[in-house]
Amino acid sequence: MQYWLLKSEPETFGIVHLEKAKKEPWTGVRNFVARNYMRDKMRVGDLCLFCHTGKLKGIAGIAKVASRAYPDPSQFDKKSDYYEPRASYDKPYWWLVDIAFVKKFKKPVLVGELKSDPALSNMILFRAPRLSIQPVSEKDFQHIMKLAA
Numbered sequence: 344m345q346y347w348l349l350k351s352e353p354e355t356f357g358i359v360h361l362e363k364a365k366k367e368p369w370t371g372v373r374n375f376v377a378r379n380y381m382r383d384k385m386r387v388g389d390l391c392l393f394c395h396t397g398k399l400k401g402i403a404g405i406a407k408v409a410s411r412a413y414p415d416p417s418q419f420d421k422k423s424d425y426y427e428p429r430a431s432y433d434k435p436y437w438w439l440v441d442i443a444f445v446k447k448f449k450k451p452v453l454v455g456e457l458k459s460d461p462a463l464s465n466m467i468l469f470r471a472p473r474l475s476i477q478p479v480s481e482k483d484f485q486h487i488m489k490l491a492a
Contacts, residue, residue, distance in 0.1 A: 348477050394454075
């Protein structure tokens, strides 16, 4: 099993939206590194830290990867903000996975709390803060779970 951190604006799609939907495609990712993680590395059952961005940055809960990667359909929709004119059904540019709700934390583990914790100093979150999907070590994942308890 692998562990991931997924970022989302809570006003657009937060952990409460995922809790209500139960499962949702992780659409609209337009960064090649994040795309490659979904397409090449993420596997069904992998666990994800669901990180809210914006004003109150923090880990809000847990999700899990619920599908293998498949082409993001929004890239083919000319009316979508995520339309990609270079993409074709034979050669898609962008990929996604479905994610499923696992757990909402009683209170988020704030990014400031994570940054000040020496045990988490090697997280990619602090070296590549704009990357919307990033791997997390099992050790860091378990440590964050303890902080959330």
